[in-house]
Amino acid sequence: MIDRKEVRSLFKSKGVPLTHQRLAVYEELQARHDHPSAEDLYEKLRGDYPSLSLATVYKTLQTLHAMGLVSRVDSPASQARYDAVTAVHHHAVCDACGKIEDVFDPRLDDLPAPKASGFKPRAHSVHFHGLCAACAEGRRSNAARRSHHG
């Protein structure tokens, strides 16, 4: 748990201005564990910050994510990607070019089920994130694929 003082000094150390909105979004996110969306946070924080805009929440989440203070659940890919392989398998996603490779490894197919809270698992999948061979070598041959957000 990172307290307000630490947050303040982390922002300072990175030279990023700490605004009320940024602190509010971060503290709200710290206070709950239901993985809210940008919209959820906006609706909640509107009460305390009537002038807050949804665009600011989005920008703030990007900032916090870039600083490593928050994580995004699921893939940041905005487009659904399809696969004719329906057998159990997993994926390796290149963070640089967005390429998705299939990973077949029976050791990944049988993982301990989540114990908590009565969840009834039906399936699972493992996503590796890292660099594909091409990007790791520095030849950015696939880089064109990804329309880098920023």
Next chain:
Amino acid sequence: MIDRKEVRSLFKSKGVPLTHQRLAVYEELQARHDHPSAEDLYEKLRGDYPSLSLATVYKTLQTLHAMGLVSRVDSPASQARYDAVTAVHHHAVCDACGKIEDVFDPRLDDLPAPKASGFKPRAHSVHFHGLCAACAEGRRSNAARRSHHG
């Protein structure tokens, strides 16, 4: 590998009309392993089917997915969900209500890395899919959250 004859009889057995477009999308998807998006498929198939529309590709992918012939990579969630927990952890996603629960289990944190193709893994996460306690019991207390697509 499912050949054209099997595809035809599978459609017939389910009473789903097999159109040229559906066969084309499915065979294109079978032929490649780069996990194309709907748009990718559309651009590729335009050459052979100049009258093909993007909407048809989307509808066809839904149909194929419903029949279990293709799988979607990543989560079908359309909204990004955030989390102030940046430590290594995993997620259990309820297919009925969309609720996301954190899963902490050190046995999931150290999985065999993908061996193939020179991929350099940096991190990974496991997504369990199934039913949360509430939905498994039939009380759909959280169902409102999910604006069921269909």
Next chain:
DNA sequence: GTTGATGCAAACGATTTGCAACTGC
């Protein structure tokens, strides 16, 4: 011949962007 799929264009929801006003440092 019927039923359901296609193609088109408009609608939609999530996210981003341009720009003027404002605020943290």
Next chain:
DNA sequence: GCAGTTGCAAATCGTTTGCATCAAC
């Protein structure tokens, strides 16, 4: 005071939908 952020509204992107036409069975 200045650089960088905010708020607004419009733009953008992926995806869905309504409806008339057309193809599969």
